[in-house]
Amino acid sequence: MNKSEDHPNELDDGLSDDFGRLIKEYRLKKGYSLAQLEDLARVSPSYVSRIERGLRSQVSFPKVLRICFTLGIPYELMISKAFGEINQSEVENENPTLEDILYHQDFTIYGKPVDLDAKEILVSTINLIFGCTWDSKTKIHDLYQVSKKIERLKDLI
Template sequence: MIGKKIKRLRQQKGYSITELGRLAAVSKSYLSQLERGLQTNPSLQFLVKVSGPLDTSIDYLLQDSNGQIHEDNELDEEWKVLIRQAIEDGLKKEDFREYRNYMKFQEWMREQKKS
């Protein structure tokens, strides 16, 4: 599900797997495995990295076809622990959005330096 969304967004942007891997600073082989359904539970860090160049949100990537976030049994244990810890630490949705925007800004800055 997540891999199919990433592939569709990547193709809409006109990116090759290699190009998206470079822009997001992720492994193109892992990206390929995810798109083909060989990997199904990407880390939060991976989703943050890839969502920037695709101009999408992590929420969108995690939603099923009905617009609902995946059921708990579809999240690996790392996701569950990270989400629980963040909530226990007082992280709010807006904080997460700000972090995501910061990561997008950092990517933009890296791209500006390359230009």
């Protein structure tokens, strides 16, 4: 059994050398130290440092996503740098999803910056709204579920 079967969130195909350079370039562009990135993305400085230096070929996909979302690295660029080039014409013809826009853009609500945790709640709230049936049997339950998400979002902002 290989490592990816033991740990399904771990990618073991090997990262390209470009991926570590991409992470470091975006981190420095944002002006983040490794410790600051740890606070924002919840990934240890040594883990990020090993990726940046090309010393870590097996990575946790959720951790890599948190790093990239925090640094504002577009998903398509992350994948192409991590695992090789993708057909750019396919990427250019696709419209970004609302989820991609929310995760990759810095923005504020009432003058307060929205962090990754708040973005995750915002995205899940939107998904919940569109996933609800909103019929007479479920409307009160649906409204309650949405109100709980909104309360949590307001607590984070």
